[in-house]
Amino acid sequence: MLRSRLLQIAPALALGLSLQGYAAPTVQVLDSNLTQAEVVAAQKGWCDALLKISAAYASGGFSKAKATAEAVIDQAYAYQYGPVAFKPTLATGSQTFRPTRAGALAYFVGGNPAFPNDKGFALKPWRSCEVINQVIQLNGGYATTMGNVRFVDSSGKTTTVDKTWSFMKEPDGSIRIVLHHSSLPFEG
Amino acid sequence: MLRSRLLQIAPALALGLSLQGYAAPTVQVLDSNLTQAEVVAAQKGWCDALLKISAAYASGGFSKAKATAEAVIDQAYAYQYGPVAFKPTLATGSQTFRPTRAGALAYFVGGNPAFPNDKGFALKPWRSCEVINQVIQLNGGYATTMGNVRFVDSSGKTTTVDKTWSFMKEPDGSIRIVLHHSSLPFEG
Amino acid sequence: MLRSRLLQIAPALALGLSLQGYAAPTVQVLDSNLTQAEVVAAQKGWCDALLKISAAYASGGFSKAKATAEAVIDQAYAYQYGPVAFKPTLATGSQTFRPTRAGALAYFVGGNPAFPNDKGFALKPWRSCEVINQVIQLNGGYATTMGNVRFVDSSGKTTTVDKTWSFMKEPDGSIRIVLHHSSLPFEG
Amino acid sequence: MLRSRLLQIAPALALGLSLQGYAAPTVQVLDSNLTQAEVVAAQKGWCDALLKISAAYASGGFSKAKATAEAVIDQAYAYQYGPVAFKPTLATGSQTFRPTRAGALAYFVGGNPAFPNDKGFALKPWRSCEVINQVIQLNGGYATTMGNVRFVDSSGKTTTVDKTWSFMKEPDGSIRIVLHHSSLPFEG
Numbered sequence: 046m047l048r049s050r051l052l053q054i055a056p057a058l059a060l061g062l063s064l065q066g067y068a069a070p071t072v073q074v075l076d077s078n079l080t081q082a083e084v085v086a087a088q089k090g091w092c093d094a095l096l097k098i099s100a101a102y103a104s105g106g107f108s109k110a111k112a113t114a115e116a117v118i119d120q121a122y123a124y125q126y127g128p129v130a131f132k133p134t135l136a137t138g139s140q141t142f143r144p145t146r147a148g149a150l151a152y153f154v155g156g157n158p159a160f161p162n163d164k165g166f167a168l169k170p171w172r173s174c175e176v177i178n179q180v181i182q183l184n185g186g187y188a189t190t191m192g193n194v195r196f197v198d199s200s201g202k203t204t205t206v207d208k209t210w211s212f213m214k215e216p217d218g219s220i221r222i223v224l225h226h227s228s229l230p231f232e233g
Numbered sequence: 234m235l236r237s238r239l240l241q242i243a244p245a246l247a248l249g250l251s252l253q254g255y256a257a258p259t260v261q262v263l264d265s266n267l268t269q270a271e272v273v274a275a276q277k278g279w280c281d282a283l284l285k286i287s288a289a290y291a292s293g294g295f296s297k298a299k300a301t302a303e304a305v306i307d308q309a310y311a312y313q314y315g316p317v318a319f320k321p322t323l324a325t326g327s328q329t330f331r332p333t334r335a336g337a338l339a340y341f342v343g344g345n346p347a348f349p350n351d352k353g354f355a356l357k358p359w360r361s362c363e364v365i366n367q368v369i370q371l372n373g374g375y376a377t378t379m380g381n382v383r384f385v386d387s388s389g390k391t392t393t394v395d396k397t398w399s400f401m402k403e404p405d406g407s408i409r410i411v412l413h414h415s416s417l418p419f420e421g
Numbered sequence: 422m423l424r425s426r427l428l429q430i431a432p433a434l435a436l437g438l439s440l441q442g443y444a445a446p447t448v449q450v451l452d453s454n455l456t457q458a459e460v461v462a463a464q465k466g467w468c469d470a471l472l473k474i475s476a477a478y479a480s481g482g483f484s485k486a487k488a489t490a491e492a493v494i495d496q497a498y499a500y501q502y503g504p505v506a507f508k509p510t511l512a513t514g515s516q517t518f519r520p521t522r523a524g525a526l527a528y529f530v531g532g533n534p535a536f537p538n539d540k541g542f543a544l545k546p547w548r549s550c551e552v553i554n555q556v557i558q559l560n561g562g563y564a565t566t567m568g569n570v571r572f573v574d575s576s577g578k579t580t581t582v583d584k585t586w587s588f589m590k591e592p593d594g595s596i597r598i599v600l601h602h603s604s605l606p607f608e609g
Numbered sequence: 610m611l612r613s614r615l616l617q618i619a620p621a622l623a624l625g626l627s628l629q630g631y632a633a634p635t636v637q638v639l640d641s642n643l644t645q646a647e648v649v650a651a652q653k654g655w656c657d658a659l660l661k662i663s664a665a666y667a668s669g670g671f672s673k674a675k676a677t678a679e680a681v682i683d684q685a686y687a688y689q690y691g692p693v694a695f696k697p698t699l700a701t702g703s704q705t706f707r708p709t710r711a712g713a714l715a716y717f718v719g720g721n722p723a724f725p726n727d728k729g730f731a732l733k734p735w736r737s738c739e740v741i742n743q744v745i746q747l748n749g750g751y752a753t754t755m756g757n758v759r760f761v762d763s764s765g766k767t768t769t770v771d772k773t774w775s776f777m778k779e780p781d782g783s784i785r786i787v788l789h790h791s792s793l794p795f796e797g
Binding site for chain 4: 054060063069127128129130131132134135137138141144162179180182187189190191192207209212223224227228229230231232233
């Protein structure tokens with residue numbers, strides 16, 4: 046539930062104003078549902094954040110990229126509430142899944158000896174990031190999307206991944222990723 | 234989740250149509266949330282159903298009223314899924330709560346020796362039924378309303394009750410009452 | 422979702438430990454559901470809080486009772502997230518519903534000129550408070566109860582009310598009232 | 610909500626039996642939450658169904674496999690409620706995603722000219738199917754799992770995939786897949 050979407054509905058909505066002993070009622074509405082527009086905005090926010098980490102690395106090196114990635118993860122992922130179901134595109138072996146914040150950070154910027162195969166996906170010179178949805182499911186404050194994300198880097202090379210996200214709206218109005226499964230397309 | 238609200242979103246929504254190897258995507262959206270408009274319509278449906286039972290009694294007597302009430306209960310209340318939290322306005326003593334369909338039917342039309350105090354609330358000559366909301370809470374496929382309902386009978390007498398309803402959207406798209414607490418206003 | 426219920430499930434649960442290239446997996450479970458035991462505990466918490474306000478009034482007068490009630494409301498009700506659907510037993514007329522924290526506080530301790538009919542329900546010399554459930558509905562992090570609450574005061578006089586509560590589990594693990602409809606039994 | 614989990618709680622739970630005018634109350638509990646045990650059982654059900662289709666093909670050829678797969682899909686997937694977010698392991702190109710029942714059936718048994726690259730994943734001589742969970746998230750009647758599934762065929766060859774499922778409990782008590790993202794491990 047969400048303060049920010051609390052709407053004061055004017056009496057125009059409420060008939061029966063002459064009800065004896067009652068002031069003209071004002072309906073207070075609390076809407077905690079995720080809308081399609083919010084979901085699409087959250088996806089765009091993820092893309093924008095990736096480009097931001099990449100730009101931070103170009104302008105300020107690893108330390109700036111890492112600080113940016115930490116802020117992004119804390120805002121975009123729900124690690125503060127528990128394990129996130131996160132399977133990054135290029136993670137391998139026993140570190141395929143990243144249910145902890147440390148694992149997510151390592152994937153995005155590398156530099157963590159505990160995750161030796163992580164090169165830092167977000168450090169690449171990404172120039173654009175685009176979401177192409179195939180399915181969107183809205184279930185109250187929980188929403189899932191499945192489709193592709195297409196990245197283009199500074200050389201013009203395109204990388205396309207198959208991506209599933211689930212988002213959850215928290216009581217403070219923030220929308221966070223609780224599930225993220227990304228994979229390279231199968232080459233049949 | 235709900236077939237009836239499945240929307241086929243045209244490619245206009247989906248950018249990146251030139252994605253190599255991909256047909257122009259069509260987003261399939263599944264929206265299982267209850268909207269405020271659906272909740273208000275369900276409330277009006279309850280009022281209309283009450284007037285319908287009352288009219289059935291006037292035109293066809295008890296048997297017609299009972300058949301109408303049975304259809305209304307099966308459509309408007311969720312008894313087929315389990316106990317409904319139902320506290321009717323005028324129920325008393327050990328029969329204050331009506332978690333079963335039989336108890337709801339007895340309240341609306343009476344005539345059940347197992348519920349000897351039930352006179353049949355819906356048999357009264359109701360002429361209008363109006364909902365005045367004070368609070369609406371939307372939580373995915375679950376929504377709650379609190380406010381007043383004002384009934385007027387054939388003599389012009391008005392009865393006002395304090396009423397709380399919770400509605401749930403079922404997978405077939407139907408919207409059913411899972412909670413109904415009605416009470417006469419406190420006379421301080 | 423809830424840090425406090427994050428369980429680390431030992432490998433015993435997870436078969437296939439010899440899976441090549443995979444460390445013995447540890448399942449991380451995030452359970453955000455409300456259980457019946459949590460709901461019953463939250464109901465008892467409400468009763469205990471009422472007795473606490475009453476005792477604070479007896480020992481420290483209005484100011485102590487008010488401070489206690491404020492702490493109780495902030496912990497037990499979800500006003501910080503939006504309007505609570507609250508219909509107190511003895512509230513009347515245009516102030517029957519209390520969707521704001523100020524209205525709840527006035528009901529419990531009185532002393533607010535904006536709510537002139539409020540005598541302070543929690544200031545009475547309550548000695549016991551007992552919940553008798555008739556229906557409990559568990560829906561994920563949302564639960565509803567309907568039944569009676571029986572209060573006994575210092576003179577031994579018993580007051581019984583019909584009461585509906587809905588509780589919601591917040592991401593920090595707190596369980597808060599989002600709906601509270603209380604009414605005196607109908608005297609047929 | 611769910612008839613099958615409706616529990617009649619004996620009066621032992623409910624104190625205050627001497628409440629005047631009230632029969633000994635019986636609490637009716639409606640629990641619509643998915644438990645971890647139900648989720649694990651649903652995963653096992655998916656594995657068992659895959660082996661069943663494979664065995665049907667071995668014993669009865671394509672037509673028996675197809676009939677078996679249709680029954681499996683109708684029971685295990687939520688296509689009757691709308692688009693399922695389904696990304697099978699080996700699907701490619703413009704047919705990577707299978708939001709329709711026809712697309713799921715083609716993936717499992719092939720033989721559909723509209724899906725020319727589908728060989729019929731379930732027709733392979735599978736001998737075992739094992740789920741190794743890494744993350745389980747329980748959110749009311751909705752639950753997500755992420756981890757690996759390991760298949761062994763008649764030659765003893767093992768195939769391991771990264772797999773995410775989301776399950777939803779329907780009002781009739783059935784548990785169905787609404788999200789299924791499967792991918793081959795990244796070979797770094």
